[in-house]
Amino acid sequence: xxxxxxxxxxxxxxxxxxxxxxxxxxxxxxxxxxxxxxxxxxxxxxxxxxxxxxxxxxxxxxxxxxxxxxxxxxxxxxxxxxxxxxxxxxxxxxxxxxxx
Amino acid sequence: xxxxxxxxxxxxxxxxxxxxxxxxxxxxxxxxxxxxxxxxxxxxxxxxxxxxxxxxxxxxxxxxxxxxxxxxxxxxxxxxxxxxxxxxxxxxxxxxxxxxxxxxxxxxxxxxxxxxxxxxxxxxxxxxxxxxxxxxxxxxxxxxxxxxxxxxxxxxxxxxxxxxxxxxxxxxxxxxxxxxxxxxxxxxxxxxxxxxxx
Numbered sequence: 001x002x003x004x005x006x007x008x009x010x011x012x013x014x015x016x017x018x019x020x021x022x023x024x025x026x027x028x029x030x031x032x033x034x035x036x037x038x039x040x041x042x043x044x045x046x047x048x049x050x051x052x053x054x055x056x057x058x059x060x061x062x063x064x065x066x067x068x069x070x071x072x073x074x075x076x077x078x079x080x081x082x083x084x085x086x087x088x089x090x091x092x093x094x095x096x097x098x099x100x
Numbered sequence: 101x102x103x104x105x106x107x108x109x110x111x112x113x114x115x116x117x118x119x120x121x122x123x124x125x126x127x128x129x130x131x132x133x134x135x136x137x138x139x140x141x142x143x144x145x146x147x148x149x150x151x152x153x154x155x156x157x158x159x160x161x162x163x164x165x166x167x168x169x170x171x172x173x174x175x176x177x178x179x180x181x182x183x184x185x186x187x188x189x190x191x192x193x194x195x196x197x198x199x200x201x202x203x204x205x206x207x208x209x210x211x212x213x214x215x216x217x218x219x220x221x222x223x224x225x226x227x228x229x230x231x232x233x234x235x236x237x238x239x240x241x242x243x244x245x246x247x248x249x250x251x252x253x254x255x256x257x258x259x260x261x262x263x264x265x266x267x268x269x270x271x272x273x274x275x276x277x278x279x280x281x282x283x284x285x286x287x288x289x290x291x292x293x294x295x296x297x298x
Contacts, residue, residue, distance in 0.1 A: 002199070005191070007140055035191065037144040061137025062199035064271070068298070069195020071148050 001029075002045055002062055007038040009058040016056035023054050030086050032079040042083070106214055106259050115208055119265050123203050130201045130269075135278065137198035142280070147186040148194065155180040193282065200274050206267040213260040221252040 008016050021031050021039065027050055029043030040063070043051060052060045066072060159178035162171075225248040232241040286294040 003196075005137060005140055005144070005196070035144045035146050037140060040191075040196070059136060059140065061133055061140060062201075062271075063137060063141065063191075063196050064199045066195040066197045070193050071150070071189055072195035074148060074150075075195050 001042050002048070003032065003064065004041050004043060004048060004051070004060050005035075005038060005063050006041060006051065006057055007059045008056050012036055012038060020051075020054055020056055024051060025086070027051065030083055032082055033075070040079075107212065110210055110212070110261070112208075112210075115210075115263065115265070119206060119208060119267070123206060123267060127201075127203060134198045134200045134274075138192070138274075138278070141192040141196055141198060142190050144191045145188050146191070146194070148189040149183060149186055151184045153182040153184065155182065192280070197274055197279075200272045201269050202272040204268045204270050207265070209264040209266070211262050211264075215256075215258050217254070217256045219254045221250075221254075223250040224248070225250075 006020065008020075017034060017039065021034075024031060024039075024041050024043060027043060027047045029041050029047060029051070032040040032042055034040075041051070048060060048062075051057060065075070069075070157178050157180070159176040161174045161176040163174055165172075226245070228243065228245040230241070230243050233239065282298045284296045284298070286296070
């Protein structure tokens with residue numbers, strides 16, 4: 001998995017953001033953080049091209065974490081927090097069919 | 101056609117040039133994309149709350165229960181929460197860098213299978229037939245011979261080839277000349293302003 005930043009065509013809007021987040025989840029990726037330009041996501045390298053094909057995506061670029069950044073620790077906490085919520089959601093979704 | 105000539109006919113210089121050209125084009129596209137990512141990161145701002153100050157102070161609690169002895173006071177603690185001001189920060193400042201890539205090992209592999217086969221078949225068939233007859237007046241004899249010579253030469257030559265071009269792409273540290281220098285001016289104490297570069 002690698003981190004990517006994604007920007008939207010014509011700037012950020014809620015509908016496009018939600019649609020993209022669902023698309024990323026569908027591809028097995030995670031939303032690390034949502035910014036006013038677009039989300040930071042973690043997804044398998046092979047799936048990055050599929051994210052770029054989403055109709056609202058203007059640009060997708062690979063990023064890495066810089067531990068010496070001013071807010072590196074805060075970002076790490078935000079990423080971990082958001083990631084943990086999505087992992088639980090995915091587990092629950094995966095278990096649901098077994099119960100039915 | 102000789103085997104040596106076939107090996108010489110493999111267009112190595114052209115293959116290497118084509119591969120190098122493809123790598124150079126790919127590297128250029130990747131670098132452009134990384135620089136574009138750098139611009140996006142430098143333009144993406146978010147409000148960062150660097151710290152929240154909590155001030156703990158003593159706040160005794162007077163117990164008013166009829167079951168408690170009069171004037172009973174329990175030690176209590178009050179908390180004042182003072183969030184610092186939000187600081188607009190770009191993702192680049194915060195700690196997100198663009199990923200740069202570079203091509204590392206590149207391999208051109210050419211496999212050739214050359215087979216050459218020569219076979220020769222010769223056959224010789226020689227025969228002599230003699231027949232003789234005699235009667236009252238005269239005698240006769242016939243001699244006949246035949247020579248059959250058969251020769252066949254077979255020559256086969258085949259060349260099969262396959263080529264494989266492989267290259268590896270790995271993340272690389274950002275080039276220092278492209279990456280912006282962070283200049284931090286610490287003016288918390290106006291009498292001693294500190295400037296640091298990183």
